Amino acid sequence: MSTLRFTALDGIRGVLAVMVMLSHMFGSLMGWPLVRPFSGAYLCVVYFFMMSGFVLTHAHSGGNFIKYLLTRLARLWPLHVISTTLMVLVYLYNKRHGGYVSSPDIFMISTYIKNILFLHGVTSYSFQLINEPSWSISIEFWASLLIPLIFTRLSLSIKIIIAAMSFIVLYLKNKSGIPPTFSTAALSMLIGSICYQLTKNNMAITFIREKYSLIFITFCGIICLTGIYALNKSRLDFFLLIAFIPLLFTDFLPEGSYITKILSSSFFSFLGYISFPLYLLHESIIVSGFLSVLPQNYLSLILASSSAILIAFLYARFVDDYLYRYLKQRIASLFK
Template sequence: MIISKTGRVAFLDGIRGLLAATVAINHIIGSLYGWGFRPFNGAYLAVNYFFILSGFVLSLTYRSEIPWIKYICLRLFRLWPLHFITTLGMFLIYAYNKGHGRYVPDFNIFDLKIFLLNVGFMHGILPSNFPLFNDPSWSISIEFWLSIMLIPVLIRFNTVGKFILFFTSYMYFLIFNAGGVGNIDHYFGLLSGISGISLGAFMYDVRNRGFSLYSVMKPSHANYMIYSAFIFVLVGIYSQDHNRLDFLYIVAFIPLMLIEDSDLYPNLLSRLLSSAPLQWMGYISFSLYLIHSSVIVSGISSPHGHFLSLVIEMTAAIFLSTVTCELFEQPSYRFLKARLNLGRIR
């Protein structure tokens, strides 16, 4: 695997950056053109891909010798500060909008209980859901709880056990959820996280055991499989529409976890995903994922048409995400992590 200068798996960061961008573009287009079928309609698949990536990366970085309490703090420090500040930002924007006759959601934004549930990572965990200030944050809540409860257990499973958990959870999802993986009603969001993280952990085991597509087929055929899977995933993100076909797009993501690139097995997709622009997008992806909604509801737009508004809002989201990542997300995580004396852990 190609490791970036920051010690991360480079091509996975590139994938994460692309996925975060598709989610932001999808939501901005929906806010401008309407929430019916639209370009990047299947960007909800990206959330499931995020879970898979998290399962893989956390399996790579988790250290069993870390005391569990310290590990909980580590995950909390990574996810909660940005989650809190973006949720607070959404509240302040809504409060301003309410006083100026602009868009506010159809719930009481001043309900303290709802706010505390939002910032407390409770969405998807409680028996019933509640209104969200920042819609994308539901998956961050689920990732937090699964990262501290499921990952320490998963690393003790053998490869077959991880596959069984992935397979049974996805089959349950497939049979009982005709709305596809985008349906997060009741416990389906949590189940989506369990299945995605267990798949990611399984794929980490597969790679860690030395499996390579290039060892079971010709290198050119392996590359064609990976390129085809990537194109298929992009088609799903662009046009999928909440049905059971979602599960085929989840399976199509698996070859992307087996990307290799070397002088012996050159792979153009790996080099694209590891390029500086996509590494930068991967670097700001968490901020972009949580900040773009605030740009949408802030009313930043152009009087000269929706397309120009789309360009302005996406540019603003990327700019604000870069600033937030550099000045808050990463510094706060480094500072808090240093208090645990875990500087070598991501």
């Protein structure tokens, strides 16, 4: 597997994770009205899927499938288990002190097991999610297995045909917008995989590096940000999915392009660095009651957001850096 990083995509991932956090915090503060800041942050998850398809197609260059599977587990499962366990502990504290508890099912062993086994979204039955943002992690894990099993084995033209047909079917079947399902994740990852394969085409790269490409990608970024901030579920979701495609090529813009320099800066690199723990751990801050600590809503929002970012950094720096490196070394040793 290649170790090359796409630094601009890392920056984009960090921005999207922050927007998901803010959407949930504004929703909690305001009582979850349809019209609120970052009401369209559900689109961020679709964008995460697309970026995963792009990056994982790059990373998997004909390697061993079992090694790929174990590496994906090492990336996703530890934090998923830790964040789920943390949520149970927060809910236990809340229950004993009269705080918020989403459902009594939270405390059932069977519910905990179903949550940590990546069963949400890929089985015929539903169950209570302990950590709400984790719904996408289960779907992402299973959909990502399609990359080495199917996507990397297909020609570019076949992948484009399948993606176009799948997009049309999804659009016709879902009048209320993009559904949070396995099929959405699979299509999004397929689109990401197609985009990565296009970077291997000299004509495509030449086109991306044309002077007007920077303007076009910037325009698409503004459209996506506007949708994330203000959109509610509708068929416009599908337009926003298409609008994100050019952003996948940001790292291939001419060297020194302002958008690449900004997204690769230390600030946005930091956001990318903490994006995964921020996405899965911020819900524990919300449920714990940090948003009601101070009487002023904006001060509570700042306190809660800062706490979530701090906890995400501490996890990334002192747990994930060491744990993921150790697990990858152990996996690599199995295939020597």
